Amino acid sequence: MSMDVTFLGTGAAYPSPTRGASALVLRCEGRITKIFITHLHGDHFFGLPGLLCTISLQSGSIVTKQPIEIYGPIGLRDFIWRTMELSHTELVFPYVVHELVPTADQCPTEELKEFLHVEKADSTTKEGQGRTILLDLEENSYLLVDDEQFVVKAFRLFHRIPSFGFSVVEKKRPGKLNAQKLKDLGVPPGPAYGKLKNGISVVLENGITISPQDVLKKPIVGRKICILGDCSGVVGDGGMKLCFDADLLIHEATLDDAQMDKAKEHGHSTPQMAAAFAKLCHAKRLVLTHFSQRYKPVALAREGEADGIAELKKQAESVLELQEVTLAEDFMVIGIPIKK
Amino acid sequence: MSMDVTFLGTGAAYPSPTRGASALVLRCEGRITKIFITHLHGDHFFGLPGLLCTISLQSGSIVTKQPIEIYGPIGLRDFIWRTMELSHTELVFPYVVHELVPTADQCPTEELKEFLHVEKADSTTKEGQGRTILLDLEENSYLLVDDEQFVVKAFRLFHRIPSFGFSVVEKKRPGKLNAQKLKDLGVPPGPAYGKLKNGISVVLENGITISPQDVLKKPIVGRKICILGDCSGVVGDGGMKLCFDADLLIHEATLDDAQMDKAKEHGHSTPQMAAAFAKLCHAKRLVLTHFSQRYKPVALAREGEADGIAELKKQAESVLELQEVTLAEDFMVIGIPIKK
Numbered sequence: 177m178s179m180d181v182t183f184l185g186t187g188a189a190y191p192s193p194t195r196g197a198s199a200l201v202l203r204c205e206g207r208i209t210k211i212f213i214t215h216l217h218g219d220h221f222f223g224l225p226g227l228l229c230t231i232s233l234q235s236g237s238i239v240t241k242q243p244i245e246i247y248g249p250i251g252l253r254d255f256i257w258r259t260m261e262l263s264h265t266e267l268v269f270p271y272v273v274h275e276l277v278p279t280a281d282q283c284p285t286e287e288l289k290e291f292l293h294v295e296k297a298d299s300t301t302k303e304g305q306g307r308t309i310l311l312d313l314e315e316n317s318y319l320l321v322d323d324e325q326f327v328v329k330a331f332r333l334f335h336r337i338p339s340f341g342f343s344v345v346e347k348k349r350p351g352k353l354n355a356q357k358l359k360d361l362g363v364p365p366g367p368a369y370g371k372l373k374n375g376i377s378v379v380l381e382n383g384i385t386i387s388p389q390d391v392l393k394k395p396i397v398g399r400k401i402c403i404l405g406d407c408s409g410v411v412g413d414g415g416m417k418l419c420f421d422a423d424l425l426i427h428e429a430t431l432d433d434a435q436m437d438k439a440k441e442h443g444h445s446t447p448q449m450a451a452a453f454a455k456l457c458h459a460k461r462l463v464l465t466h467f468s469q470r471y472k473p474v475a476l477a478r479e480g481e482a483d484g485i486a487e488l489k490k491q492a493e494s495v496l497e498l499q500e501v502t503l504a505e506d507f508m509v510i511g512i513p514i515k516k
Numbered sequence: 517m518s519m520d521v522t523f524l525g526t527g528a529a530y531p532s533p534t535r536g537a538s539a540l541v542l543r544c545e546g547r548i549t550k551i552f553i554t555h556l557h558g559d560h561f562f563g564l565p566g567l568l569c570t571i572s573l574q575s576g577s578i579v580t581k582q583p584i585e586i587y588g589p590i591g592l593r594d595f596i597w598r599t600m601e602l603s604h605t606e607l608v609f610p611y612v613v614h615e616l617v618p619t620a621d622q623c624p625t626e627e628l629k630e631f632l633h634v635e636k637a638d639s640t641t642k643e644g645q646g647r648t649i650l651l652d653l654e655e656n657s658y659l660l661v662d663d664e665q666f667v668v669k670a671f672r673l674f675h676r677i678p679s680f681g682f683s684v685v686e687k688k689r690p691g692k693l694n695a696q697k698l699k700d701l702g703v704p705p706g707p708a709y710g711k712l713k714n715g716i717s718v719v720l721e722n723g724i725t726i727s728p729q730d731v732l733k734k735p736i737v738g739r740k741i742c743i744l745g746d747c748s749g750v751v752g753d754g755g756m757k758l759c760f761d762a763d764l765l766i767h768e769a770t771l772d773d774a775q776m777d778k779a780k781e782h783g784h785s786t787p788q789m790a791a792a793f794a795k796l797c798h799a800k801r802l803v804l805t806h807f808s809q810r811y812k813p814v815a816l817a818r819e820g821e822a823d824g825i826a827e828l829k830k831q832a833e834s835v836l837e838l839q840e841v842t843l844a845e846d847f848m849v850i851g852i853p854i855k856k
Contacts, residue, residue, distance in 0.1 A: 218605060
């Protein structure tokens with residue numbers, strides 16, 4: 177299965193012609209089935225109602241019964257419901273909104289009052305209501321998805337308001353059949369092959385039992401993609417555990433290292449901060465995004481503007497030494513190859 | 517004063533790379549001071565919270581005391597309040613939301629229940645609350661703005677949900693001073709000139725009173741720009757009265773004339789319908805917008821796609837005979853010259 181990440185926007189705070197508001201899509205199959213919102217700042221979720229409408233209008237007459245599952249901080253469900261109602265929107269697909277309950281240490285205390293207020297207003301039961309997901313204290317993470325293909329978990333970030341990161345882990349898949357071994361053991365081609373591939377033992381005519389592990393090559397390890405929302409750091413060890421050994425780690429870097437104090441004050445990161453986390457996690461590839469609009473992509477920068485963005489790359493690479501760091505641009509596509 | 521209209525988006529229902537969601541700006545001075553929402557369908561107002569944030573973030577450290585005034589159907593204020601609160605948005609300028617109360621005949625009756633529900637939920641008093649504006653039954657319109665420069669009124673349209681059109685009328689300005697007449701009458705250059713220009717009579721040393729009308733050329737007639745929201749027609753005679761003799765009339769034309777039944781069923785117009793209204797109003801220039809995404813701008817159309825949009829122009833012009841009709845495209849700028 178091919179997997180890739182497309183950056184839909186890579187700018188901080190507000191969209192500009194050179195960088196749209198931050199969003200990306202992790203594509204494994206055609207249809208959008210799940211949407212993850214890192215936090216409730218406008219540049220990260222104001223586009224959601226419009227996105228739902230556009231998906232619906234572009235579906236033509238195809239009515240889908242499979243709901244789109246939306247995950248995000250508490251308060252999101254009520255916002256979507258009210259917005260859909262006010263705009264008389266009738267989507268051709270159902271949706272559910274699963275809400276993550278943050279902890280008090282994810283943001284400055286003065287931001288918590290409103291967050292609790294939102295929680296209270298959200299007590300009605302309606303169609304499309306999803307789960308309310310609490311922190312798993314032992315794992316220091318939130319379990320969002322566990323299906324045949326993927327496990328998706330969230331972890332806590334520190335920002336001006338509660339913010340989350342997501343780790344998407346592809347499940348291990350059985351290895352290929354070893355044709356030579358099947359032949360050597362005398363397994364006849366046919367249904368037995370399918371059973372063994374699916375992990376079921378078969379008994380040959382000669383009475384010998386063949387187990388899957390006798391004839392399967394080693395399992396294909398799943399890929400791990402980790403995407404962090406706005407943050408000046410992680411809360412607890414959930415992030416480090418979930419991002420460990422990530423094939424692709426996507427981290428914000430709003431300002432350059434010279435402005436680290438300002439970045440932290442606003443709950444944001446610099447290239448060095450992002451790279452330090454990537455190093456801690458032994459991430460195999462770091463991609464920076466969510467840049468202040470002053471950092472234009474090199475190809476779009478006017479004279480004198482290109483140095484700033486090049487500097488961000490150098491700052492991150494100075495921490496990671498031999499590893500190349502990628503700076504995201506709008507519509508950049510990054511493939512995540514199958515592991516050998 | 518220069519005036520122009522810039523189309524920010526000219527597509528119906530959802531944005532595409534060839535036509536953004538419908539929006540336009542009427543520019544008279546630099547800053548955005550007033551925002552008008554025609555109706556509460558997503559493609560016409562979902563961008564508003566983001567627009568407010570972007571204006572605020574781009575203001576730098578300039579804190580403005582003059583509020584941005586927002587006008588739109590009832591329900592809009594509550595939406596903005598809640599969205600700003602949920603997203604922890606702190607704008608650097610104040611804003612007020614003035615709500616228009618529609619009448620029952622502006623949409624199919626089954627749409628009215630929710631509209632009344634929204635009205636009830638809106639009874640709290642908060643900072644930034646604007647006026648609740650009812651239909652002036654005699655004028656068949658809503659008075660929104662009456663300042664030194666402009667009078668803006670709204671009129672009722674028929675659509676799937678309540679929709680409005682807006683007429684922006686520049687006030688008459690005093691004519692220039694007639695230098696020859698001033699000389700003939702013996703008015704000494706100086707403060708007397710300013711008084712006369714501002715409509716104040718002056719008494720000369722010889723005892724003769726000079727009235728402004730003695731020395732002013734004829735007043736400069738104001739320009740009139742009329743912008744209709746989504747509609748399959750107007751309700752009452754308010755629209756016709758307010759759009760009469762418009763210098764620029766901007767009307768939707770979602771589908772072509774061959775699909776008039778479908779257009780009407782969805783509360784939309786075709787080029788002929790738009791042109792018929794322009795003709796009724798003796799509008800001097802008609803611009804069509806809000807096209808279904810199938811009608812790509814000619815320059816962006818692929819082979820075989822360009823005929824559709826050209827056909828829309830022909831259909832409208834067939835009604836208006838000698839008058840050229842303009843089809844809006846994203847980022848098109850239309851100047852409205854000062855009247856002679």
